[in-house]
Amino acid sequence: MAGVDASHRIVADLLRARTGQHLSEARMWRVPSALAGLFRARGISNVDQLVCLLAAPDARDLATEVVEALLNNETYFFRDTAFFDRLAETVLPDIFQRRKATRRIAIWSAGCSTGQEALSLAMLFADDPDRWRDWTIEIVGTDISHKAISVAQSGLYSQFEIQRGMDIHRMLRHFDEVATGWQAKPELRALTRFRQASLFSAPPATHGFDLVLCRNVMLYFDAPKRAEGFARLAQGMALDGWLMLGSGETVLGQTPLFETSDEGPALYRRAAAPVSRECARATKVG
Numbered sequence: 001m002a003g004v005d006a007s008h009r010i011v012a013d014l015l016r017a018r019t020g021q022h023l024s025e026a027r028m029w030r031v032p033s034a035l036a037g038l039f040r041a042r043g044i045s046n047v048d049q050l051v052c053l054l055a056a057p058d059a060r061d062l063a064t065e066v067v068e069a070l071l072n073n074e075t076y077f078f079r080d081t082a083f084f085d086r087l088a089e090t091v092l093p094d095i096f097q098r099r100k101a102t103r104r105i106a107i108w109s110a111g112c113s114t115g116q117e118a119l120s121l122a123m124l125f126a127d128d129p130d131r132w133r134d135w136t137i138e139i140v141g142t143d144i145s146h147k148a149i150s151v152a153q154s155g156l157y158s159q160f161e162i163q164r165g166m167d168i169h170r171m172l173r174h175f176d177e178v179a180t181g182w183q184a185k186p187e188l189r190a191l192t193r194f195r196q197a198s199l200f201s202a203p204p205a206t207h208g209f210d211l212v213l214c215r216n217v218m219l220y221f222d223a224p225k226r227a228e229g230f231a232r233l234a235q236g237m238a239l240d241g242w243l244m245l246g247s248g249e250t251v252l253g254q255t256p257l258f259e260t261s262d263e264g265p266a267l268y269r270r271a272a273a274p275v276s277r278e279c280a281r282a283t284k285v286g
């Protein structure tokens with residue numbers, strides 16, 4: 001990180017140690033703006049002063065606040081509409097055919113932020129009740145941010161958040177207006193559960209997920225961490241499962257565990273041969 005002062009390096013190292021995220025020199029500019037609220041709350045004005053506070057023996061809670069502030073929790077309902085159209089038109093029908101015998105489907109939203117992605121998935125099922133009648137549907141969201149997971153578990157969103165990406169008909173069908181905003185209806189929340197977890201910890205289920213969404217997450221890691229993250233995703237997936245990444249992400253040149261599909265960009269399938277070795281290595285890393 002040549003050209004970056006020691007205080008910024010300390011903050012970047014803290015983020016990396018807690019989350020695995022690599023804060024490159026090109027992204028260091030966002031540190032003061034991301035921490036502006038924390039600066040005000042602590043009565044300080046710059047990163048140098050913050051690092052002095054972090055050096056105190058009782059600074060563990062402050063370190064957690066710093067990491068939470070630096071995490072990018074940007075999300076909204078049905079983010080990248082074309083992606084959700086592809087899920088509804090291609091991926092979910094494929095899983096329906098493959099799982100007709102068990103009538104069970106499991107989905108993992110890895111890096112789920114404040115829950116809009118998982119709830120958007122839940123709405124796809126709720127809007128097609130005839131197809132999914134009598135199915136067991138499990139949508140699990142994980143994120144390293146405690147604050148984000150708290151919001152996701154509440155299912156409560158502001159007027160601004162509820163209008164981002166969702167039309168008014170869906171909003172009224174699936175959310176109730178309450179004193180503090182809009183809350184997902186109980187039947188929608190029943191399809192989802194959320195927990196705080198790192199991408200590099202064990203997958204959040206003992207059985208394989210049929211679909212994993214890990215969108216706009218891998219771009220925050222360096223190459224070794226991305227490889228480890230892909231190994232964790234593969235470890236949690238069914239052999240015939242689907243993986244969806246963000247529009248600016250790919251498995252090509254990143255991991256041998258996944259291969260491109262014929263269903264358009266951002267969708268990948270498990271590669272058959274090398275999974276067991278890589279997953280075993282990821283388990284040892286964890």
